Amino acid sequence: MKVTLASQAGYCYGVERALRMTDEAVKNQKVPIFTLGPIIHNPQVVESFKALGVNPVMNLDKTEKGTIVVRTHGVDPLIIEQADQKGLSIVDATCPFVANAQQRAAELVEGGYTLIIIGEKEHPEVIGILAHAQGQAVVVEKVEDIPKSLRGKSIGVVIQTTQPLENFQQIVAGLAALATELKVFNTICGATSRRQHSAKKLAEKVNVMIVVGGKNSANTSRLAQICEATGTRTYHIETSKELKAPWFKKVDTVGLTAGASTPEWLLKEVVEAIKEFN
Numbered sequence: 591m592k593v594t595l596a597s598q599a600g601y602c603y604g605v606e607r608a609l610r611m612t613d614e615a616v617k618n619q620k621v622p623i624f625t626l627g628p629i630i631h632n633p634q635v636v637e638s639f640k641a642l643g644v645n646p647v648m649n650l651d652k653t654e655k656g657t658i659v660v661r662t663h664g665v666d667p668l669i670i671e672q673a674d675q676k677g678l679s680i681v682d683a684t685c686p687f688v689a690n691a692q693q694r695a696a697e698l699v700e701g702g703y704t705l706i707i708i709g710e711k712e713h714p715e716v717i718g719i720l721a722h723a724q725g726q727a728v729v730v731e732k733v734e735d736i737p738k739s740l741r742g743k744s745i746g747v748v749i750q751t752t753q754p755l756e757n758f759q760q761i762v763a764g765l766a767a768l769a770t771e772l773k774v775f776n777t778i779c780g781a782t783s784r785r786q787h788s789a790k791k792l793a794e795k796v797n798v799m800i801v802v803g804g805k806n807s808a809n810t811s812r813l814a815q816i817c818e819a820t821g822t823r824t825y826h827i828e829t830s831k832e833l834k835a836p837w838f839k840k841v842d843t844v845g846l847t848a849g850a851s852t853p854e855w856l857l858k859e860v861v862e863a864i865k866e867f868n
């Protein structure tokens with residue numbers, strides 16, 4: 591049985607950087623250490639940080655001392671201000687691609703544009719971008735959401751970093767039909783689409799696909815859907831313990847991929863466990 595790993599799988603640049611910064615905080619910063627929300631959507635990684643004394647909190651209401659780590663999605667600048675006022679140390683692990691979208695959004699509002707943020711209304715990254723734009727933006731998830739009241743306006747656009755390019759293109763085309771002026775920043779980061787593309791290509795060639803990553807990770811679940819859509823039998827697991835021998839019966843080729851929040855050690859464990867079924 592041949593096991594092949596997708597050419598793009600596992601940690602992206604922003605996640606790797608955030609985890610490195612959290613590791614450094616454990617060594618060098620004031621304790622206790624908190625992350626605003628889980629540092630990444632991977633229960634095994636969150637648990638390993640808990641063992642080092644790093645705990646997720648949803649807000650700063652009960653946090654009076656120590657260090658707060660801002661995760662890759664970024665936050666409302668008011669939260670940084672609140673942390674500062676409380677005398678907390680701040681480790682800002684906002685992904686630079688997200689920070690770019692936040693900055694562009696703020697610039698567009700300052701420049702007098704009606705700001706459109708393309709993305710999911712409830713996603714923490716979109717909430718953070720909206721806050722950087724002082725709440726003066728319309729969040730558009732899909733082309734049908736574009737308000738007709740935008741006709742004749744000067745419109746500025748940024749997009750949630752993990753959105754698909756096709757959605758961006760459709761919505762920008764819809765806005766172009768209404769606007770008198772349109773200023774667009776393509777703030778998509780590409781890590782997500784590269785992982786999706788390579789997972790699809792691999793799924794088309796193998797008998798079984800294994801997708802490794804948090805069940806609470808939207809990007810890992812999306813990878814599993816994409817693989818399944820190719821018609822190849824696909825299993826989404828968090829750890830090697832979930833693998834089952836019957837999945838690999840009469841199977842010659844297995845493909846493996848992982849979301850941007852899946853650590854390499856989990857992937858290696860899965861590869862070793864699959865080989866044991868041989």
Ligand code: SF4
Binds near residue numbers: 602604687751781
């Ligand atoms: S997916 Fe892209 S924007 Fe998001 S954390 Fe990774 S590198 Fe940054």
